[in-house]
Amino acid sequence: MEKETDIENCKKVLLGEFEPVISAKNLTKTFGHFTAVDSISFDVAKGEIFGFLGANGAGKTTAMRMLCGLLKPTSGKGKVAGYDIEKQSEQVKKNIGYMSQKFSLSEDLRVWENIRLYAGIYGVHEREIAPRTDELLRQLGFESEKNSLVKSLPLGWKQKLAFSVSIFHNPKIVFLDEPTGGVDPAARRQFWELIYQAADRGITVFVTTHYMDEAEYCNRVCILVDGRIEAIDLPRNLKEQFNVKSMDEVFQQMARKATRKAD
Amino acid sequence: MKFFNRWHEKQPEKPIRMRQFIVFTQKEFKHIFRDRWTTLILLVLPILMIILFGFGINTEIKNTKFAVYDPSHDVATQGIVNKLLTSEYFTLSEFVNTPNEIENIFKEKGIGLVVVFSEKFYENLLHTGDAQVQLITDGTDPNTASILTAYASNLIFSYQQDLISAQDIPYQIKPEIKLLYNPTLKGVYSTVPGIIGVILILICAMMTSISIAREKEQGTMEILLVSPMKPIVLILAKVVPFFCISIVNLVTILLLSVFVLEVPIVGSLFLLILVSLLYIFVALSIGLLISSVVDKQMVALLISGMALMLPFVYLSGMMFPIESMPIVLQWISNIIPAKWFIIAMRNIMIKGLGFSSIVKEVAILSFMALFFIMLSLKKFKLRLE
């Protein structure tokens, strides 16, 4: 699924020729004696689909929460959309979308009401909201559910809705924390189609997952083991390096090093 | 493997279920105690409530300031004022010069009673019988107003008695007053049983229903329900820790009321504990019933916090006597377990009566416990199927 242009882009990042939209430098987070994220550094280029892989408890969510400004780093620096994650976290928030692991739209609001709420919060113009909502629902094939309460939707639909809401305001970057947890492969594939559409619109996608087949869909992946980055490269390169056929096997080899238990 | 099979055959299921039960109860205990704040409050709340009720609701009158309007200025008015001053209930604040000043006195507060004498008081007292003392109180608080009036009247009557004794006038009626159960007239005697009733319902019903609703809300209940455990074991495991906490609370309250509030346990301690345990069962079964119909914490909270607490406090006879309520509310009060519990507790703890005095209450509470448990089990089953 890799496109040659993506690879080119990635190479440019690696060579430092590109202005990165996300960059982390020695980012660290400790809780008491426990180091959840251990001095990680990486850059993500504009338009990339960047996969953040790791077992449960490897520190993926913690790292992502720091980048979104939900958690203060213990040490290290981070920049998202050109803003410092610690000092300018409010600026960061204006330029990102976020979809958390746990579904967190308001269950007791209708579909259109949730869209309207977040659109409004991100400053989408009042008169634009309604027509764009209809258009979005049409694209998703959701028209019939426009007036349904969100709690009545099946999980796969909720996730699609949550993703659509998180990019409704056309953010520079969208952070997805295990967006496809708990749904069937068909629904996951549909979800990834949405991710590609977003990337085509120029939105950078930062996604954590522990499904290794999904890792194959990413332009570039970063594998986290015990809070440290073990590898960061194109999926193809990693497979070559370990001389295996799938990302799953790459991961199997990496994960052997893990000492930390999943929580 | 062989061993395992044999074990299985010989003692079918029962020990496993017992062990499951123990493991789960332990889990529930940990769950509660891990939340330091809640644990602390669960243990401190009864202490706070006892202290607040015991000392905060204080109907004992002491050193109430009073003012006097006295146009007569004679021996009798002087004598009555002095009589009021000899008691510890009243202290003199000021003399007012015109009746108009009285209005302001109440608004500026601090003064509880104004004594207004009629003119030529002593003269009329002896000859015409037209002498009049007005006792003006601030009726805003009827409770205090009536107590102040009653105390002041009695003091003034005793002044009259003094005048009579001085002349050795015959035809005397001597009232002998005997105050049963609570000779010092402490307010807490009547509230302690009520506080126990309210605290236990609060801890048992509210905590049980909220914690089960919470598991439902977070979806962990479903995981537990698909486990091989029987729902009844699961629910029992949830209830046991609250049962234990209630017992700790009961002991705390009893110790505090005996040693701090000095409300003695006159009757049998055994009976008292028996009735309390019965009531705890009722409270827990109400908690179960609520949690069997409710899915959201917020709803459990509103039901147990308002729909339950309000009638328990106001219709149980804890604060207001049931017999002076309209008949419909009196009927409703019959379905409130706290009413029966409070009657039984007062009979045993304060009046020191025996078991025969609480047979009816015990029977009603037992029936209620059974009824609620049956109903909630039925509801749980219905939902599971």
Added chain:
Amino acid sequence: MLKYLLEKEFKQFFRNRFLPKVVIVIPLMVTLIFPLIANFEIKNINLSIVDSDKSPYSQQLVQKAQASGYYRITNISENYDNALKSIELDQADVILEIPINFEKDLVNEKAAAVMITANAVSGVKGGLGSAYLSSIISDFNTNVRVEWLQSDSRFVVPRFEIRPLYWYNPMLEYYVFMIPALMIMILAIICGFLPALNIVGEKENGTIEQMNVTPVSKFKFIISKLIPHWVVGFVSLTICFVVARLFYNLIPAGSILTIYILASVFVLAFSGFGLVVSNYAKTLQQAMFMMFFFVLTFIFMSGLYTPVENMPQWAQIISHFSPLKYMIQVLRLVYLKGSGFTELLTQFFALSAFAIFFNGWAVISYRKSSQ
């Protein structure tokens, strides 16, 4: 931005199965049913009579007790033991026992005794029950003396009348005392409890996190939680005013505007308190119990049930820190005594100080991102 948040909050509020009902039902319950419940005990004291004398005098005394309006004769027993049974069964509160030969002793021996036995489990009832009865006996005694000694110049029987007057509430209706104070409790629950529980609820189910990654400022987020509850709280308060007026003819002696003004300051203070709790609580259960703990203290130290002046010294000191105390004072003063704004400046400043303190604390302790 605030517009959208407010839209959301209002929709969620009215979509809730319980909350809109609570807002209507509680004021109705408090203003309609409470007066029926809070029938004050001192008016209905149950009297048991043991009249062993059965003479004209003993019967006169019984009649006098009955006519006083304080007592209902619920039991007539042949002997004291039976009367005591009626106290044990809660059928009687006070026993008036007139011994045999009462009249004979009074007339011939010049002195006779009567026995009053009161059930003092409830201190108020026991104390008043016996006090009223001894007043009635004193009064009766004076009449007897006047009757016998009027023509006897050796003695002057001192006679006077005691007239109790209860200002502001002449019929001593307990609800007049309680309803204005309970209105404030409603306001405290709707404007202090509910928004705090709402915020903690969003924390617990994770929706607050979705908010926290948006550029919504913490001020706007909080204000969007408070405004709907303020609106609803004042609607509730107004319902209370109207119902109290319609059904019990309870009209504030002072200006209703004064109440609204001070109530706004109180609401500000109490929502601030709620926010502080919501900042520290992680689960609804915790929030609930913290609220319960503090609110209970606030209530009992507020003079809702008994005047602060009757409390022990330490409790009086604590009572200064209960915002409820000041607001309950305001309502009672305005409703019953007609105090105006200038007479309520102390309360106004106290409530403003609470508002600043709690809201300041809430702002400092609120974190959009965690440490």
